[in-house]
Each structure stands twice: as C-alpha cells, then as structure tokens.
Amino acid sequence: MSTLMSGARMLVECLAREGVDCMFGYPGGVTLPFYDVLYDHQIRHILVRHEENAAFAAEGYARATGRVGVCCATSGPGATNLTTGLVDAMMDSIPIVAITGQVSTKLIGSDAFQEADTFGITRPCTKHNYLVKKLDDLGQAIHEAFYVAASGRPGPVLVDITKDVLQGQGHYQPVASVHLPGYKVFTEGHTGQIRRAAQLIQESARPLVYSGGGIIAAGATRELREFVELAGTPAVNTLMGLGGLPSSHPNFISLPGMHGSYAANMAMTNADLLIALGVRFDDRVTGRLAAFAPHAKVIHVDIDPAEIGKNRAPEVPIVGDVKRVLAKLNKLLSEAPPTDEKLSAARRAWWRQIRQWKEEHPLEVVKSDTEIKPQHLMGEIDRISGGDAIVSSDVGQHQMWAAQLIRFNEPRLWLNSGGLGSMGFGLPAAIGAQFAHPEKLVFAVVGDGGFQMSIPELATVASYGLPIKIVVMNNGYLGMVRQWQTLFYNNRLSAVELDCFPDAEKLAGAYGFKGRTIDKPWELAPALEEAVREPGPYLLNVKVSPLESVYPMVPAGGAINEMVLGPPQPVAAK
Amino acid sequence: MLQIISLLLENKPGALMRVTGLLSQRGYNIESLTVARTLDPEISRMTIVVDVETAQRQQVIKQMNKLINVLQATDLTDLPAVVRELVLVRIRTAQESRAAVLKEAEIFGGRVVDSSTEGFAIEVTGDPEKLGEFVDVMRSYGEIEATRSGAVVIALEAKRLRLQPPVPTRAGGSKVEEPVA
Numbered sequence: 001m002s003t004l005m006s007g008a009r010m011l012v013e014c015l016a017r018e019g020v021d022c023m024f025g026y027p028g029g030v031t032l033p034f035y036d037v038l039y040d041h042q043i044r045h046i047l048v049r050h051e052e053n054a055a056f057a058a059e060g061y062a063r064a065t066g067r068v069g070v071c072c073a074t075s076g077p078g079a080t081n082l083t084t085g086l087v088d089a090m091m092d093s094i095p096i097v098a099i100t101g102q103v104s105t106k107l108i109g110s111d112a113f114q115e116a117d118t119f120g121i122t123r124p125c126t127k128h129n130y131l132v133k134k135l136d137d138l139g140q141a142i143h144e145a146f147y148v149a150a151s152g153r154p155g156p157v158l159v160d161i162t163k164d165v166l167q168g169q170g171h172y173q174p175v176a177s178v179h180l181p182g183y184k185v186f187t188e189g190h191t192g193q194i195r196r197a198a199q200l201i202q203e204s205a206r207p208l209v210y211s212g213g214g215i216i217a218a219g220a221t222r223e224l225r226e227f228v229e230l231a232g233t234p235a236v237n238t239l240m241g242l243g244g245l246p247s248s249h250p251n252f253i254s255l256p257g258m259h260g261s262y263a264a265n266m267a268m269t270n271a272d273l274l275i276a277l278g279v280r281f282d283d284r285v286t287g288r289l290a291a292f293a294p295h296a297k298v299i300h301v302d303i304d305p306a307e308i309g310k311n312r313a314p315e316v317p318i319v320g321d322v323k324r325v326l327a328k329l330n331k332l333l334s335e336a337p338p339t340d341e342k343l344s345a346a347r348r349a350w351w352r353q354i355r356q357w358k359e360e361h362p363l364e365v366v367k368s369d370t371e372i373k374p375q376h377l378m379g380e381i382d383r384i385s386g387g388d389a390i391v392s393s394d395v396g397q398h399q400m401w402a403a404q405l406i407r408f409n410e411p412r413l414w415l416n417s418g419g420l421g422s423m424g425f426g427l428p429a430a431i432g433a434q435f436a437h438p439e440k441l442v443f444a445v446v447g448d449g450g451f452q453m454s455i456p457e458l459a460t461v462a463s464y465g466l467p468i469k470i471v472v473m474n475n476g477y478l479g480m481v482r483q484w485q486t487l488f489y490n491n492r493l494s495a496v497e498l499d500c501f502p503d504a505e506k507l508a509g510a511y512g513f514k515g516r517t518i519d520k521p522w523e524l525a526p527a528l529e530e531a532v533r534e535p536g537p538y539l540l541n542v543k544v545s546p547l548e549s550v551y552p553m554v555p556a557g558g559a560i561n562e563m564v565l566g567p568p569q570p571v572a573a574k
Numbered sequence: 575m576l577q578i579i580s581l582l583l584e585n586k587p588g589a590l591m592r593v594t595g596l597l598s599q600r601g602y603n604i605e606s607l608t609v610a611r612t613l614d615p616e617i618s619r620m621t622i623v624v625d626v627e628t629a630q631r632q633q634v635i636k637q638m639n640k641l642i643n644v645l646q647a648t649d650l651t652d653l654p655a656v657v658r659e660l661v662l663v664r665i666r667t668a669q670e671s672r673a674a675v676l677k678e679a680e681i682f683g684g685r686v687v688d689s690s691t692e693g694f695a696i697e698v699t700g701d702p703e704k705l706g707e708f709v710d711v712m713r714s715y716g717e718i719e720a721t722r723s724g725a726v727v728i729a730l731e732a733k734r735l736r737l738q739p740p741v742p743t744r745a746g747g748s749k750v751e752e753p754v755a
Contacts, residue, residue: 305640
C-alpha cells in the first residue's frame with residue numbers, strides 16, 4: 001500500500017524506518033520543506049552551530065554506538081562545510097549518512113543562489129554518494145545510503161536532494177530490499193587461509209597481535225579477547241583500536257607507532273609473526289615501511305580487499321569480517337594440540353622480553369610540584385574514568401598523551417580523529433556521544449587550539465544542557481607543531497603561539513554554565529572531581545607546562561624501534 | 575608500465591567521474607580511456623590504460639572494484655585479449671608523394687575517408703603500437719593532424735566475457751563470495 005506524501009515527508013519516513021532517533025544539522029533555504037516535516041516528527045533534530053560540527057557530532061554518535069550517525073545541511077555552503085567531517089569519517093571508516101539539500105533540478109548548472117556541485121565535491125569524500133533529481137528515486141537512495149554506510153568497511157554516504165524533489169508529491173512505497181550488483185562484501189574469510197593462519201600461530205615463537213579500528217567496527221572485542229588468550233599472544237592496539245582489548249588485560253601492551261610505547265614498538269620490531277586484525281599499516285604506525293617488523297611473517301585480516309597488500313604484502317591474506325574470521329580461528333586454536341616444550345620455552349622467553357621492555361621504559365605519569373604536567377592531567381582523567389568514561393579527544397599533543405595514559409576497558413569509549421587528524425573534532429564528537437549515551441560520563445579532552453575551533457558549539461552544549469566535561473589542556477601553543485619546530489626546525493617557533501585564550505569562567509558563564517581555570521598541580525584532582533560532580537556542563541581550563549613534548553617519538557621517516565625516548569638537551573627559547 | 579583494464583560499470587550519472595576521480599586521487603596516470611554502452615543499455619564497458627608501477631597493478635584493480643557502480647574490473651594486461659585503437663590522420667602532402675602515401679596507408683590496412691587536392695584523411699585501426707608507427711610514417715610525408723580513439727579491448731577467455739553482474743546478490747543482504755585473495 002502506498003500513500004501520497006511530499007518528498008520531504010518521504011525522506012523523514014525513510015529515516016525513521018532506518019531507526020534514526022536523532023540527527024545533527026543546520027537548516028537553510030532548500031531544506032525548508034524537510035524542516036517543516038521535522039517540526040512535529042518524533043525524530044530529534046539537534047541544531048549545531050556550524051555544519052562541520054554536525055558531521056563531527058554524527059561521527060561521535062556513530063563512534064560511540066556503532067549505529068549510523070546522521071547529519072544534514074543545506075545546499076552550497078552548508079554542504080561544503082560538511083566535507084571535513086565526511087573525509088574524517090572516510091579515513092576512520094565511520095558509518096554516517098549526510099543529507100544535503102540541492103537547488104531545484106531546473107536551476108542546476110545555472111550558478112543559482114547557494115548552488116554548489118555537492119555531488120562532485122563529495123565524490124572523493126564519501127564511500128558513495130547520490131544526487132536525487134526524481135522523487136521516485138528518493139526512497140531507494142536513502143535506504144541504499146544506510147546499507148552502504150553500515151555494511152562492509154563502514155564509511156560516509158551523502159544523499160544530495162533537490163528542492164523540487166522535497167516539495168514534490170508522490171507515492172511512498174517502502175523499499176523491501178537493496179539491490180547493488182556492484183557492491184561486494186566478503187565476510188567469511190577463505191577457509192584454507194584461516195587454516196594456514198592457525199598453523200602459523202601455533203608454530204610462532206614470538207607472535208604479536210596488531211589490532212585496530214576494524215575490531216571495534218566489527219564488534220569483535222569478545223572474539224579478540226578469546227583469541228589472545230587462546231593463542232597466548234601479547235597485543236598492541238592502534239590509536240583507532242584502543243578499547244579493542246581492555247587496557248587492563250594482561251596481554252595488552254599499549255599503542256604502537258610514532259608516539260607508541262617502547263614496549264609496543266620493540267615488540268613489533270622483534271615479532272616473528274604479526275597477526276594484523278582490522279588495521280591498514282598506516283604510516284603513523286609503521287614508520288619507515290622497509291624497516292617495519294622485519295622479522296615477521298604477516299597474517300592480515302581485513303574486510304577491505306584493497307587494504308591487503310597495500311602497504312605490506314602478507315604471507316597469509318584473509319579478506320573477511322574480522323569477527324567471523326576470529327571466531328573460526330578461535331575454534332581451530334581451541335582444537336589444536338598443545339605446543340611442544342621447545343616452543344613453549346621460546347614463548348615464555350618472548351613474554352619475559354616484553355615485560356622487560358615494559359619495565360625499562362614505561363609510559364609514565366610525570367608530575368611536578370610547581371606546574372601541571374600534561375601527563376599528570378591525563379593520569380587524573382584516567383583515575384576518575386577508571387577505564388569506563390567516554391573520552392572524546394581533539395588532535396595534537398593532548399591526543400597522544402590521552403591515548404598513552406588513559407585506559408579504556410571497553411570499545412567505543414575512545415573517540416578521536418585518527419586518520420584525518422581534524423582539529424575541532426573533540427567537542428562536537430563529544431556532543432554526538434552524549435546524545436547517544438545521556439547517562440554516561442563524557443569528557444571532551446581538547447587542546448587550546450582545537451577548542452577554539454569548536455567554541456561555537458558551547459552554545460549547543462548549553463542549550464541542550466549536555467553534562468559534557470570539557471577539559472582544555474592549555475599549553476598556550478599549537479603544541480604538536482611547536483614540538484616539531486623545536487625538534488626539527490631549530491626551535492624557530494613560527495605561528496604556533498596562542499597568546500590569547502578567553503577567561504574560562506567568564507566564557508562558560510556567558511553560556512550559563514560553570515567554568516574554571518587552574519594552573520597548580522594540587523588544584524588538579526579536586527577541580528576535576530568538582531567538574532564531574534557538577535550535574536551540567538563544565539569547562540575546565542588546565543594550564544599545563546607549555547614546552548612539554550610527547551615521547552617516545554619516532555621521527556618522520558624513522559624505523560619505529562629508533563624512538564627518541566626523551567627530550568634533547570634544552571634549547572634556549574627564541 | 576602500461577596496464578590495460580577492462581571495466582563493466584552501471585550506466586549511472588557520475589559513474590565515469592567516480593572512475594576518473596579515483597585514478598587521479600590515487601595518483602595513477604591515465605594513458606587512454608574509452609567508454610560506451612554494452613548490449614545491455616544499463617551497463618557500460620570502459621577500457622582504461624594506466625601508467626603504473628608493476629607493484630601497484632593489483633591495487634588499482636582492487637580500488638576500482640570498491641566503486642559501487644563498478645560491476646567488474648579486470649586486468650587484461652597479461653591475459654589473452656585483443657587490443658585495438660583507431661586513428662584518424664589528415665595529411666597535407668605534395669602531388670608527387672600522393673601515391674607513396676596511399677601505398678603506406680595500404681600497408682597499414684588504412685582506408686582513405688577523404689581525398690582533396692591538399693591531401694587525404696585516412697583511417698587506420700590496429701594495435702596502439704602499430705598506430706604509433708603509422709603516424710610516424712605519415713609525418714615523414716608532410717604536415718599531419720591525428721586523432722586517436724584510445725584503446726578498446728576484448729578478452730578472449732570465455733569466462734571473462736560477461737555482461738551479468740559478477741556477484742550474485744541476495745536481496746537486502748550482504749553478498750557472500752570468497753575471493754581468491
């Protein structure tokens with residue numbers, strides 16, 4: 001049965017059918033018909049203050065839940081403002097659907113007011129995109145968009161809809177199935193390769209699990225845990241994969257890569273078998289590729305065939321859903337005979353070696369009596385969180401310290417812009433996460449740079465009364481860029497000083513919530529506790545020691561075992 | 575090296591842009607590209623010649639196959655296939671060399687499509703390398719202008735000749751097929 005309705009209503013019906021409960025957006029001229037339907041519909045529309053943040057908030061929602069996040073914007077500038085968030089979701093494989101309005105079909109190509117080639121602009125920013133110029137195509141496009149966004153390797157999908165489609169009247173026929181003949185998703189994994197993988201794992205003396213965002217996207221944390229326990233392997237989690245294995249798990253080492261721990265990078269370099277699960281051998285993890293894991297055979301499991309062999313040719317390639325592949329591997333491993341004594345001894349030596357690396361150079365919470373060290377701040381957030389709070393990070397030094405020092409005992413607690421590294425991500429993503437989990441403690445851990453990119457969203461936080469704890473790690477610099485200038489550009493600090501930062505108490509006060517600035521180490525714990533006790537939003541501006549750098553650090557182009565473990569001899573500031 | 579890719583894609587708006595955009599996005603240089611409908615008007619066949627390092631060849635195909643409008647991307651570089659291209663050459667030549675030009679055209683299996691006192695327009699099809707030689711030869715007789723069509727290819731292995739979607743689909747669900755990874 002079909003009913004006559006407007007395109008705009010059809011769109012909202014489709015969204016409701018896809019289970020959308022809230023969406024993040026900003027209205028405009030061509031989306032007026034859509035907003036008119038939303039006026040009295042049960043789908044909750046969250047008004048952000050900039051379209052880019054609508055995309056980031058949708059990502060935050062998706063990252064925190066695994067469900068598809070939805071954002072919408074008007075034509076022209078509304079759509080172009082979404083693009084950073086779309087690329088961000090593309091890089092981190094986050095399922096979001098973006099709805100944009102387009103000028104009327106007959107005006108397309110005429111340089112009409114607020115016209116932009118959204119379809120063309122967003123082609124490389126999305127997993128797939130649609131331009132809907134006929135009302136009959138609308139339902140199909142929306143349902144396909146949700147299917148494509150969430151299935152296979154997840155990603156952003158944009159649907160651009162002309163105003164005449166939104167205004168037109170048509171019959172809505174619920175779409176029963178999605179038919180995409182060119183869309184291939186391989187989930188099962190090749191049985192023979194899985195068997196070979198199990199064989200290699202059983203023969204390996206120094207195995208290591210290198211797992212990433214794919215574990216979280218696939219919901220495979222339980223399988224991963226079972227796997228590392230069955231196989232008896234240590235595991236590193238990438239920046240995108242934190243929470244894949246609980247930080248408290250005895251087999252967990254920490255994160256590898258440019259700012260990874262000594263133990264993680266040494267383990268990668270010395271392993272004889274790398275079990276790569278839902279990772280893409282990103283340059284920030286591998287360092288100089290030619291010197292990466294030189295002694296290791298590689299088993300690579302990924303749902304995207306194009307990731308396999310892209311950067312490192314694996315001995316055992318497995319295209320499939322990592323959850324299903326791990327389940328099969330676990331079955332094989334649990335049926336396997338126990339390893340012989342010689343191999344067991346080698347495994348014990350491997351574990352001893354890893355424990356020794358951990359003890360030699362642990363990731364430590366550095367403290368001082370006079371100033372707040374950034375690591376101290378992250379240590380305190382970790383203490384309060386206890387591995388259970390959502391931490392939405394921005395991009396830069398604080399992101400690395402947070403990743404190193406805050407524990408995550410579950411997936412979908414650590415939200416950060418990993419691949420694209422978009423500053424301004426932290427606060428809007430926290431907004432999306434808080435809407436998804438109203439009951440959870442959500443920290444937006446941001447730098448003074450990224451925070452100032454997302455200040456407009458304080459209005460969103462205030463107007464919806466979101467109890468987000470915004471913690472600004474304020475060092476007065478664009479710290480990561482400053483760190484590189486210090487280390488690699490003779491400390492010529494160019495355009496990195498953020499010498500003006502608003503008074504946090506007054507700023508938060510202007511929006512009607514509490515804020516405070518602290519700079520003494522003894523103020524830190526009580527101030528954070530006060531922020532968490534506060535039922536509403538809280539802005540805590542923490543002035544930390546300004547010239548601290550993130551270590552360990554692998555210089556660009558270096559091998560990951562060539563870490564710089566601490567600061568060089570002090571250089572006089574300009 | 576030059577890689578020859580045969581692509582089946584859904585004849586949908588923007589499909590061509592997705593393919594060319596992907597190639598430039600990933601840093602592959604397009605040597606030539608042709609596209610036209612197949613017997614099924616909803617499906618187009620595209621032949622692309624790209625200049626890529628040998629190690630990247632598989633990656634190009636995998637990225638192409640990820641495009642949702644692409645039904646099948648096949649690397650035909652090393653497989654039994656016929657590659658053909660068409661060139662149209664206009665040559666302005668002196669009276670005394672007209673006969674020689676016609677003789678050369680004949681050697682290359684060319685066809686005169688226009689003749690005037692100034693010279694000829696000649697059409698030749700063949701494999702792209704041969705056409706290059708033909709153009710060089712013509713150039714030695716006088717001023718020329720040439721338009722090449724770009725390569726088209728057809729695979730000679732029966733199993734690669736398909737116009738059907740390569741993967742059976744289950745309505746609404748995911749497609750399950752094990753790739754030979």
